[in-house]
Amino acid sequence: MGAIVTLTSDFGLGDSYVAAMKGVILSINPGARLVDICHDIEPQNIRQAAFILSAACHFFPKGTIHLVVVDPGVGTDRRAIVLRTPMAEFVAPDNGVLSYVIQQSSAKPLAYKAESREAELEPELEAVAITNPEFWRSPVSPTFHGRDIFAPVAAWLSRGFPPASFGEAVTLLKVLPLSRPHRASGGLVVGHVIHIDNFGNLITDIRGDDLPAETEGISVRVGGYKITGLRRAYGEGEGLLALIGSNGYLEVAVRQGNAADWLSAKVGDEVRVKTGGR
Amino acid sequence: MGAIVTLTSDFGLGDSYVAAMKGVILSINPGARLVDICHDIEPQNIRQAAFILSAACHFFPKGTIHLVVVDPGVGTDRRAIVLRTPMAEFVAPDNGVLSYVIQQSSAKPLAYKAESREAELEPELEAVAITNPEFWRSPVSPTFHGRDIFAPVAAWLSRGFPPASFGEAVTLLKVLPLSRPHRASGGLVVGHVIHIDNFGNLITDIRGDDLPAETEGISVRVGGYKITGLRRAYGEGEGLLALIGSNGYLEVAVRQGNAADWLSAKVGDEVRVKTGGR
Amino acid sequence: MGAIVTLTSDFGLGDSYVAAMKGVILSINPGARLVDICHDIEPQNIRQAAFILSAACHFFPKGTIHLVVVDPGVGTDRRAIVLRTPMAEFVAPDNGVLSYVIQQSSAKPLAYKAESREAELEPELEAVAITNPEFWRSPVSPTFHGRDIFAPVAAWLSRGFPPASFGEAVTLLKVLPLSRPHRASGGLVVGHVIHIDNFGNLITDIRGDDLPAETEGISVRVGGYKITGLRRAYGEGEGLLALIGSNGYLEVAVRQGNAADWLSAKVGDEVRVKTGGR
Numbered sequence: 001m002g003a004i005v006t007l008t009s010d011f012g013l014g015d016s017y018v019a020a021m022k023g024v025i026l027s028i029n030p031g032a033r034l035v036d037i038c039h040d041i042e043p044q045n046i047r048q049a050a051f052i053l054s055a056a057c058h059f060f061p062k063g064t065i066h067l068v069v070v071d072p073g074v075g076t077d078r079r080a081i082v083l084r085t086p087m088a089e090f091v092a093p094d095n096g097v098l099s100y101v102i103q104q105s106s107a108k109p110l111a112y113k114a115e116s117r118e119a120e121l122e123p124e125l126e127a128v129a130i131t132n133p134e135f136w137r138s139p140v141s142p143t144f145h146g147r148d149i150f151a152p153v154a155a156w157l158s159r160g161f162p163p164a165s166f167g168e169a170v171t172l173l174k175v176l177p178l179s180r181p182h183r184a185s186g187g188l189v190v191g192h193v194i195h196i197d198n199f200g201n202l203i204t205d206i207r208g209d210d211l212p213a214e215t216e217g218i219s220v221r222v223g224g225y226k227i228t229g230l231r232r233a234y235g236e237g238e239g240l241l242a243l244i245g246s247n248g249y250l251e252v253a254v255r256q257g258n259a260a261d262w263l264s265a266k267v268g269d270e271v272r273v274k275t276g277g278r
Numbered sequence: 279m280g281a282i283v284t285l286t287s288d289f290g291l292g293d294s295y296v297a298a299m300k301g302v303i304l305s306i307n308p309g310a311r312l313v314d315i316c317h318d319i320e321p322q323n324i325r326q327a328a329f330i331l332s333a334a335c336h337f338f339p340k341g342t343i344h345l346v347v348v349d350p351g352v353g354t355d356r357r358a359i360v361l362r363t364p365m366a367e368f369v370a371p372d373n374g375v376l377s378y379v380i381q382q383s384s385a386k387p388l389a390y391k392a393e394s395r396e397a398e399l400e401p402e403l404e405a406v407a408i409t410n411p412e413f414w415r416s417p418v419s420p421t422f423h424g425r426d427i428f429a430p431v432a433a434w435l436s437r438g439f440p441p442a443s444f445g446e447a448v449t450l451l452k453v454l455p456l457s458r459p460h461r462a463s464g465g466l467v468v469g470h471v472i473h474i475d476n477f478g479n480l481i482t483d484i485r486g487d488d489l490p491a492e493t494e495g496i497s498v499r500v501g502g503y504k505i506t507g508l509r510r511a512y513g514e515g516e517g518l519l520a521l522i523g524s525n526g527y528l529e530v531a532v533r534q535g536n537a538a539d540w541l542s543a544k545v546g547d548e549v550r551v552k553t554g555g556r
Numbered sequence: 557m558g559a560i561v562t563l564t565s566d567f568g569l570g571d572s573y574v575a576a577m578k579g580v581i582l583s584i585n586p587g588a589r590l591v592d593i594c595h596d597i598e599p600q601n602i603r604q605a606a607f608i609l610s611a612a613c614h615f616f617p618k619g620t621i622h623l624v625v626v627d628p629g630v631g632t633d634r635r636a637i638v639l640r641t642p643m644a645e646f647v648a649p650d651n652g653v654l655s656y657v658i659q660q661s662s663a664k665p666l667a668y669k670a671e672s673r674e675a676e677l678e679p680e681l682e683a684v685a686i687t688n689p690e691f692w693r694s695p696v697s698p699t700f701h702g703r704d705i706f707a708p709v710a711a712w713l714s715r716g717f718p719p720a721s722f723g724e725a726v727t728l729l730k731v732l733p734l735s736r737p738h739r740a741s742g743g744l745v746v747g748h749v750i751h752i753d754n755f756g757n758l759i760t761d762i763r764g765d766d767l768p769a770e771t772e773g774i775s776v777r778v779g780g781y782k783i784t785g786l787r788r789a790y791g792e793g794e795g796l797l798a799l800i801g802s803n804g805y806l807e808v809a810v811r812q813g814n815a816a817d818w819l820s821a822k823v824g825d826e827v828r829v830k831t832g833g834r
Contacts, residue, residue, distance in 0.1 A: 001308045003552035006297065012754035013291065013569065016611035017560065022591050024613030030557045030617060034591070035300050035312070044812055055294035059301030061308060072812055075789020118619040124460065143804030147615065160731050198290035199321050232420040233353020241671035246422030256322055256350055279586045286574065291569065313578050313590070318570035333572035337579030337703065339586060408646055476568035477599050510698040511631020524700030534628055 002031030003158035004060060008053050009069040009146065017144070021069070021151040026135065028155035037066070044072040046097050047176055048267075051195050054100030055247050067146075067154040068092035068243055075142035078151055080130040081173065082163040089163065091154045093145070093272050094129070096176040103178060110175055118172040131167035134184035150163040181206045181267075189273040191250070193222075193265055200258030201234075202270045206250040212275050217240075221272040280309030281436035282338060286331050287347040287424065288319035295422070298346070299429040302415065305431035315344070317339060322350040324375050325454055326545075328471050334376030334455045344431040345424075353420035356550035358408040358427055359451065360441040367441065369432045371423070372407070375452040381410050388453055391472075396450040408446035454513060467551040471500075471543055478536030479512075484528040490553050496504075499550040500530050501541035531536045542547070558587030559714035560616060564609050565702065566597035573700070577707040578694065580617035581746035593622070602653050603732055604823075607751050610656030613644060613804050623702075624648035626817040626826040631698035636705055637729065638719040645719065647710045649701070650685070652732040659734060666731055674728040687723035693731030697701070702777040735824075737762045746831040747806070749821055751779075757790075760827045762806040768831050774798075777828040778808050779819035 005025055011017035018039050025032050031242055037056045041049045057066050064087075071078075071093045079094040085105040095119070102125065103110050109256050110119040121127055130149060133140075134154050137148040140204035181191030181204075202222065217230040220227040220242040231241045234253050235244065240262065245251035250273065251260050260266075279301050283303055295315050303305040303310050315334045319327045327348040335344050342365075346458050349371040357372035370376055374395070378448030380403065399405055408427060410417075429443050446515040459482075468499040469484035470515040474483075480500065490495065498505040498520040509519045512531050519542065523529035528551065531537050538544075561581055567573040580712055581588050587612040588747065593612045596701075597605045605626040613622050620643075622708050627634075627649040635650040641661040648654055658675065659666050666675040675794050686705060709722050718765065737747030737760075747762035767774065776783040776798040787797045790809050801807035806829065809815050816822075 004304060004308075010754075011593075012596075014594060015753050016361065016594065016608045017753070018614035019591065019593040020615045023612060023617070023620075026560060026589075026591070027617045029613065030560075033304075035297065036291075037297040037305070038292060040290075052294045056297035060304065061301070064301075073791045076791040085469060102412045141802035143790060143799065143807075147590070147802065173482045197293050197295070198288075234421060235354040236349045243421065246419035246425065251421075258321070282582060282586075311582075313575065313582070314569075315575040316572065318568075330572045334575035334579060337576045337583065339579070340581045342579075475571050475573070476566075489558060512699060513629045513632040521699065524697035524703065530698075536599070 002029065002033050003036060003153050004062060005158050006035045006037045006057070006060065006066045007038040007039070008041065008049055008066065009039045009042045010045065010049065011069070011232055013039050016148065017207060020147045020257055021067070024147055024151040026154040028152055029158045032127070033154060041070050044070065044074070046070055046095055048195070050097050050099045050162045052223035053097070054104055057101065058104070060088065061153045062087055064088045065148055065154050066090045066096050066137045067157050069150055070097050071145060072094065074145050080145060081170070082128050082130060082157065082166055083173070084126040084163050086124055089157055091150050091157065094174050096174045098173065099175040099178055102173060102175060108194065112175060112177055114177070116172070117174050117253060119175045119200050121171050121173060126163060127170050128163045128167045129170050131257070132165065135166060156217045179205045181210055188276045191271050191273070191277060193267050193269045193271060196265065196267060200260035201245070201251040202259050202265050202271070203247070204250045204252070205274060206271065207248050208244040208250070209248070209275065211250070214276065217276050219274045220250070220252065221274070223269065225263065227252065280307065280311050281541065282313060282342045283310045283432050283436050284291045284313045284315045284335070284338065284344045284475060285317070286315040286319065286327055287317045287321065288327065289317050289323050289347070291317050295424065298425045300345070302425055302429040303433040303436070305414060306344060306430055307436045310388065310433060322348065324348055324350070324373055326473070327538045328346050328375050328377045328379070328454060330374070332382055336382070336454050338366065340365055342434050343367045343432050345428055346374050346375050347424035347428055349373065349423060352423050358423060359448070360406050360431065360435065360444055361451070362389060362404040362441050364402055367435055369435065370426050372452050372531070374452045377450065377453040377456055380453060392456055394450070394456070395452055396451045399449050399451060404452055405440060405448050406445045407448045409534055410443065454547040457483045458490055459533060462517050465553045467553060469551070471545050471547045471549060474538045474543065474545060477524070477531070478538035479542070480537050480549070481525070482528045482530070483525060484549065484551060485526050486522040486528070489525070489551065492554070495554055497552045498528070498530065501547065503541065505530065514533065558585065558589050560591060560620045561588045561612070561710050561714050562591045562593045562599065562616065562620060562622045563595070563597045564593040565604055566599050566601065566605065567625070569595050569596050573702065574702045574797070576634070577623070578705040580703055581711040584614070584708060585714050587709055588711060597626050600626065600787050602626055602628070606653050606732060606750070609816065610660055611803070613657065616644065618624045621645045621647065621710050622689055622713050623706055625706055626650065626653050627701060630701050636701060636707065637726070637821035638684050638686060638713065638722055639729070640682040640719050642680055645713055647713065650730050652730045654729065654732040654808060655708050655734055658729065658731060668733055670733070673730050675731045677727050677729060677749065683726050684719045684723045685726045688721065688723055691722060696710070703776065728756055735761045737766055743831045745831060747827045747829070749823050749825045749827060750822060752816045756816035757801070758808040758815050758819070758821050758827070759801060759803070760806045760808070762829060763804050764800040765804070767806070767829065770832065775830045775831070776806070776808065779821055779825065780818065783808065803804060809811050
């Protein structure tokens, strides 16, 4: 059974770019099995791509190769990287698009260095900077490394070449300053909307683990509304509701409706949870 | 050759949900061959999903497994089901999303029970309620049975486990009250728009079989317009035209244009066909 | 390893049509490996499909079969064709959708006959008109040859049947009058926007080869703006910029922005390049 290679990009499905990458991969590894994660990332929205990638990649078999091309810095001096975690391999620009993956593959919170926007990798994570042109298409277009560098590297990885084939080991990778909720006085947890899904559900950076096990008496404030209590499922209750979603984050939804439209909400909006007490 | 598993959902292609289901399936059956039917079903539009599924599934090889996740009741007490027809197997919530499939796999019109919104299956159709958690992911998210119940069940089905592995036989399934044309005096057949496709073609519930073999003198009234005669193809004639489309239904189209925009038409609109005579 | 069959259409991803074609192909050749090029071609936009197909197909392995269904003339007397080039096979309506592929597979510029809108194929290119119904689904819907003629022919091709199986050789195919830049006095090259991609980049018909090797002093005028010099990558400079894109064409882009929106540009707009001197 050929290796699985997933693809994530901001290329959209209305053009030739995704197919060009798939053609390149199949030309190098005809046995590769290609699975799209998402190509409708907003143009150059690294944060959104980082989130969606991390929400999907954990469900793939061990050893899956994830190709990620959201790359506003293509053709500049940003690095290209291969990252190997205990579960999977990633081929991507070094621009923070692997931030959630790195965080979730790490035992400790990332030590984010604000000046360099980098974090040190834990020893379980192996990364190389892609510098060996032997595996690239030639000539390389300065505007489409997805086709000429990332796709070929992913394809050769899928044929069993180890990460070290493609360049030198690195231990610092660019990461985004991932939003995290903080605790305020009066039993408040203050977080933010980090993603809005196709149903208009607001996904926050507040994890179920950030809330007390006893959710009785919890209230959620967002966009001027107050929601009392947590539900289990979207189909429970009426109107606005809050629940712990399938990725473990607190979500705000509307039964059979669109919470983002209802609240005119957007990524970054504050969400305040009052736990227990009054 | 691995089993074919198709996927239909209202998850859209702009998020991680479809990929998560695919990862789950490939983790259980690495040989499964995944084919998307459609993920751009309007959120929670069971009727639209039922139609699109039925318009595609008959063209797949015998034994194909169709996974359908349009599931506004996820996490509530709606049942999850496996349906086996002589041609294929379906894994879906029991909410009517298989209505057209069940109707088209049945020799007689469905006996729809308005009070329970159910129909009795004919003996050729075998259904089970999915109740055996042995095949599910654990824990099951109350908001994403697609990933945690439906996808694993489809994957295990694709590995050859019979439907009975997953739960108890049932003989009554939820169905939608499918719109059907009726005959009125004066040689009228009165139907409705049941689907609007990507070209803006209006697909009605009137089948070619509902019309006389001699279509000379037929006229179609929709949205205040009258169309005279039937054409064979979209490229014949000018302006608004009517024809029998590729699924056997009467369609209203505009040559090189968009009939839904032209007529401001929507699903449910009435379409009146006057057959023969004057 | 099964043959690769790509699919390009204007069917969109919101309906059953693409899946129906895939089901038909897999029913005939269960080993076929299906790859989507693009299904979001604007309805009936033959020129756009021709461009996107040509921008993707060259990256697939030799022998790939490309199925193209953008077919406003379906059911009329337009021909259906199989085209074999040294690199690939194409199954498509004979309506110009293979124009770029034919041009790029030819040593000389196409001799376009304005009266018949056809061009004579060079001997390296083999074409047949699809006339042998033995390989079609039966009955053929006059409105969906994609499902009933093109998909089955592509599937049988992928099983190794030679093009001659499907009909008689032809040497003249319909082509579009492809826009080409012309030279004007004062070192001007006058071209046009031929495509706008997902990022809003304007792709012109001016190839890097049409410009002097020394690009110092070049200026590009489009939509009332003047851009000085060429950049290498989208991430260089600020605001509007021009560069040679990944398919070898001059492009106009905005760093981290959308040039088509900025300039209210559309396909067909004039782009004037002043080379060298002043």
